[in-house]
Structures are given as C-alpha cells and as structure tokens.
Amino acid sequence: MILQRLFALALLALCAVLAVMAWPYQAAFSYEPVGPRAYPLLMLGLMSLGLLYLAIRPTPIVRKDDEPELDRESLIKIAACVGLLLVFASTFEALGFILSAILVGVPMARLYGGRWLHSALVVVGMSLFLYWLFDRVMDVPLPLGLLDVLEN
C-alpha cells in the first residue's frame, strides 16, 4: 500500500516536471490550431488525475502463490543484475559483442545459481554461436571490438 502511494506520488511529481518541460513547446509558426503542446499536456493531465486517485485510494495488490515476498537477498540480486546489464550496455561496443557477452553472461549465470565451470562453458559457447548466427548468417551487424585484430 505504502509503496503504491509512494510510486503514485513519484510518478505524479514526474508528470509535473514533464508538464513544465512541455510548457514552452510552441511551433515557431504554424498553420494549425493545435500545437505540439496540447496532446502531451492532455495525457499528463489525465495521468495525474488517475495517479492522484491511486495515491488516495491504492488498490490492493494480488500476490500470486509462487511469488515470495521480496527480501533483502533478492533485492541485492536484482540490483546486481541491473548493474550487469548496464555493464553489458557500456562495454557492448568497446569490448565487442563476444567479450562483453562473456564478461556479463558468466556472472549472470552465477546469479541464477549456475556453477562457475558450467556457466562459463554455456555462456562462452552461446556467445560464439550467437555471434556467428546473427552476424554471419542473418546479417545483423554486431561489433567485434577488441577481437577486431583476429579477423584478417
């Protein structure tokens, strides 16, 4: 309940910020009665109304049976996973697809309970295979990064 209220209020604040951002949006010269500002403001306004109601009267969250309560441990894991994804995004081009996928994939497999050796084998194999499949077979260009020297 309290989380839901907090979320609604946070999103409400965001709506307000976005509305302030949207205020100066005006076409330099225009031939139509409705400018670029009206639609976003309308949406933000409606959303604020909904959020306000949610903040005042939050609806109970139906929890599924197999969904355990969020504890500290899972939160840390989730933060770690997000961190890994961010590392993946930032090294994707610099290190190249294969290396960054291995760098991020192995710890990620560990997070989900794999053993070091097993994780390393699967992730290394899959990164090489996926690189070959997408870059070579399916023409989706992926960066080689550091491994660039190996080619030619």
Added chain:
Amino acid sequence: MDTLSYLGQGFGVALSPYNLVTALTGTLIGTVVGLLPGLGPINGVALLIPIAFALGLPPESALILLAAVYLGCEYGGRISSILLNIPGEASTVMTTLDGYPMARQGLAGVALSLSAWSSFIGAFIATCGMVLFAPLLAKWAIAFGPAEYFVLMVFAIVALGGMAGDKPLKTFIAALIGLFLSAVGIDANSGVYRFTGDSVHLADGIQFVVLVLGLFSISEILLLLEKTHHGHVAVKATGRMLFNFKEAASVFFVNIRCGLLGFFMGVLPGAGATLASAVAYMTEKRIAGDKGKFGKGDARGLAAPETAIGASCCGALVPMLTLGVPGSGTTAVMIGALTLYNITPGPLLFEQQPDIVWGLIASLFIANLMLIILNVPMIRVFTRILAVPNWALVPVIAIITAIGVYAVHATTFDLFLMVGIGIMGYILRKLDFPLSPILLGFILGGLMEQNLRRALSISNGELGILWSSPISMGVWVLVVCMLSLPLLRIWRKRALQRRAMADA
C-alpha cells in the same frame, strides 16, 4: 466472390516454397520461444522484427514469419501449461485447469494435439469471420474522417480498461503512460523536439522494439531472479501422440461455440484472448453441468479455452487490418512491424496490398496445420527444452534481447534505454500494473494525436467536430458504456458484499 478469389491469391502467396519454409521456421522458433520462461508471443514477435528486417525479407514473408512465430509462441505456451502446470501467460491459465490433469492421466500427447486442433478450428472459424466481415468493415471504414478515427482510438483505450476487469484504474494509467511516451521525439507537424532532453538519440522517438523488449524481456529477467527455481518436473509425454476421431467429435460443438465467441471477443478492442478463454471455459462448464469432469481432465475443458484463444487471436487481426487500430499487445507489435516496412494498416490496405492481407490470412491456416503435424515428431524434443535450467537460459535471453535492440539502430544508447525501461517495467509489474496497455497506448498515441490535430485543423479549432457525425456520436456512446462498466462492476460487488454482511 471477390473475397474468395483474393483468398485463393493469398494461398498462392503463402504456398510458395519460400514462404512455406519461412512459416515452418517461424513456427519452430515460435514454439521454442514460447516454451522458455520469460519469453512470450509479444517479445518473441518483437525480437524478430529487426531480424526479419535485417534479413531483407519482403514484407509479406516478414509478416508471415511474424504470424507463424506468434502462433508458435502460443503453442509453446500451451506445452508448458499442459506439461508443467505453469501458464506461460494470462490467457493460458484456463488451459492448465484441464490440460494438466489430462497429462497426468497419461494423455499428454492427446492433450497437446487436441489443443492444437481446437486452436486450429478456432482460427478457422475466425478466419471465415474475417473473410466475411473484414472487407465490409474496410469499406465502411473509408467513410471515417480524422474525427471518427480519434474517437475510435479513444474507444480502444477505454475498452481496455472496461474489459480488464479487476484493475481498470491501473490499466488506464498504463495506457496513458504509453500514450504519453509516443509523444517523445520530434513532432512531425511543427518540428519541435519534445522531451528529448537535447539527446540526438531520442529525436526519433523511443524505438518500438526497445520499448517492447525492455518492458517485457528485461522485467521478466529481473522477475525470474526472485523465483527460486526448483527445476519443475515435466509430465513425460508418452503413449498416443494424436487424438482419435472420437475425442475430436466429442469436442466438436464446443469448438464451434467457443470459436464464434472467441472471434467476437477478439474483434472487440481490449477484450482479447485472456477474457475470451475465461468466458469460454465458464460457459462450457455451465453447459456441461454436473455431468462434466471439468477441472479433472475433461477434454472439453481443454478445448474450450484453446478454441477461444485461437479464434480471438485471429479476430484481433480484423480491427488491426481494417481500421489500423490494434486490439491487443501482439497486434500492436505487428503494427509496429508493418510501419517498419512503411505499410499503414487501414481500410486502404485491402485495396492497395491484397497480397499482404490475404497472404497473411492464408498463412495463419498453414501455420496452424504445421503445428499439429509438428507436434507428433517434435514433442519429445520440446519437453527436453523445458528441462533447461534458468541459469543457462537467462543470460542467453539477455544476450539475444540485447542483439534485438542493437539491431534496430546500432547504438548503445538504445541498450541503456532498454535497461531503464526494463527497471520501470519491473516496478510496474511488482505494483500489479498490466504492461500490454502501455504498448497499445504507445502504438495508438501517435495516430491519436495526428488525427486529433487533423480533425481540429479541419474545423479550425472548433471542438464540435469531434462529435458532429453520427458515427462519432455512436462511438462516444460506446465509450461512455465502456467507462461505466467498471463502475457498474464495483457497484455490484459492493451490493453483494452488503448482502453477505446482512446474511451473516
């Protein structure tokens, strides 16, 4: 008669060897994707959009591929709900009720093939419905002006909330988030940059694929972390793989009834497969009465939701193809794919590109047949896939998702955006917000704003144009009805509670 010849032409397109191979590959990929936890039809289809584009498939083949993947995903989801008792998504919850008991009685193969058969009949009925109604609707839709379109889209959004049942407010907020997100980027009419924060990468707006994969794949990856995976044991599929004539005959009328029901539920925006399967199951349970063994492995209990899902999926294509207004998350993704090919779905699509429309319809038939046939030799392989542990799956899903996002624009900015959207999606999911309204809102948002502005340009700013024509008036009445549905439901619930209180 015209439609029949068009349909023949469509089969000509779909039966070309190239497209047959495409459809076969699509169904196989789709089945595997649907089997895996964390990937459903929505992200399965979204992942393939950039790839289909990169492969340089012609538009009709790309669309056939996506439709085949979609059906395959639905089928894959069925495998996990029947063999593991884990519904892959909301619409297959009803399938587990009788499918899993059937599998435990040693009828796993029968249950799977019967569900595929039911879904085929559902799709068949819906396709017949589509052949009958879609051209009529398309002809009628030509009379729609921007004002009518705007009202229609308002209706689609409101219908989502009205039909969603238990959480109309959250559905509504989610749809508004999507509607708002569509405004990010350069405004096509005036050239003003909106909400880009001076970033070049956002000038083009948020990429649809990035939004879908972030919302669905990344948030699912995070959700999987908290579920301690015990390695579910799948029921072994042994014995007969195909249903026999008697079993098919026993569910035939169920198939017909639920097919019709599913089709109409599918055409209505917002209702979709989840509601159709639930209503179908409940109706059949009531019709069977005490004689049925519903919940204990009754074939009718399996056939009813599956037929309805198959029919509603095809039914959902009707508003998408004729009006350009998607009614479900997956059709929203398909519209996203079409726009990549510069094809605008709408009434004119039927006249200008009949090959695409009818080829798609014909390939739905073929893909469904393929699934039934594939089921027999492949089921053992598929059940093997269910045993793959999460630690091996999740990194691979994450990597493939990143490839799909990177394939769109080849910028790492999109990867960061995907992670950000994923976190947002995770939070929304934890707070019990439905996610597919965001997608629908995102797709409808651009169209909605354009049509609103066009309509008001015509009337020179006079708001009256929005309710001046009989069509728009009619749709407004429907909007009001839809808006009052949740209120009515709450009121009824309260009345029931009060009565229960009085009794106690």
